[in-house]
Amino acid sequence: MKYVEVEPDEALDPALRADLLDTWITATDAGGAVGFTAPAPAEQVAETLDDALGRVAAGLDVLGVLHNGERYVGMGLLVTRGSALQPHWRTMLRVMVHPQHQGNGAGRLLMEGLRSSAVDLGLEQLQLTIRDGLGLEKFYEPLGYRVVGRHPRAILVAPGEYRDEIMFVQDL
Numbered sequence: 001m002k003y004v005e006v007e008p009d010e011a012l013d014p015a016l017r018a019d020l021l022d023t024w025i026t027a028t029d030a031g032g033a034v035g036f037t038a039p040a041p042a043e044q045v046a047e048t049l050d051d052a053l054g055r056v057a058a059g060l061d062v063l064g065v066l067h068n069g070e071r072y073v074g075m076g077l078l079v080t081r082g083s084a085l086q087p088h089w090r091t092m093l094r095v096m097v098h099p100q101h102q103g104n105g106a107g108r109l110l111m112e113g114l115r116s117s118a119v120d121l122g123l124e125q126l127q128l129t130i131r132d133g134l135g136l137e138k139f140y141e142p143l144g145y146r147v148v149g150r151h152p153r154a155i156l157v158a159p160g161e162y163r164d165e166i167m168f169v170q171d172l
Contacts, residue, residue, distance in 0.1 A: 001068050001073075002066070002067050002068075003064060003110060003114075004065050004067055005062060006065055008056060011056035015071075019072035021042075021046055021049055023072065023096060023097075023098040024094075024096060025040040025042055026098055027098065028040035028045065030099040032096055032099075033130065033131035037157050037158070052077055052093075061078060061079045062077065062090075062118075062121065063075065063077055064077075064078070066106055066110050066113075073101045074096060074097040074098060074101065075094060075096060076093070076094060077092070078090040078117060078121070079091045088123060088124040089126065090123055091128065091129075092114060092127065093128070095107075095111070108143070111143050115143075115172065123172055126169070126170045127167065128140070128167075128168050129167050129168070130166050131155050131157075131164075132155075132163045132165070141168075143170070144171075145170045147166055148167050148169045150166050151164060151165040151166075
């Protein structure tokens with residue numbers, strides 16, 4: 001397994017898109033908290049992925065991926081807010097590993113790669129949010145992320161069923 005930072009001119013590669021779309025849909029259907037709930041709305045996931053890849057192609061955001069020698073099996077974005085007052089940090093978004101590759105250190109490899117990409121950009125801090133109720137704190141806290149806030153009932157996963165959004169920050 002290898003971490004790779006996708007160059008802007010590679011972001012619109014159809015094979016990359018196909019692998020990441022499959023990973024995103026499969027992760028969502030397996031219960032992953034990556035912007036949607038199961039069953040994954042494939043068209044909405046595809047639109048969201050295309051928007052993200054377009055931002056990477058435009059040089060706005062950074063896409064880090066995991067490749068297992070055959071295909072792309074994980075991804076994460078370092079997303080800028082575009083503010084002149086916030087050039088020193090980015091939001092880490094859409095961090096996911098294909099369920100077939102979870103539990104063997106792939107997630108840690110992805111997070112370490114994204115952190116390295118952030119350091120290479122000269123960033124001072126990373127921010128990410130998680131959906132409460134899935135125990136994801138146990139993954140992010142040992143990687144150096146600390147909870148800095150909680151937005152109660154920020155996520156509506158089903159009619160009348162809410163989850164808190166928890167914000168983490170890591171200093172680089």
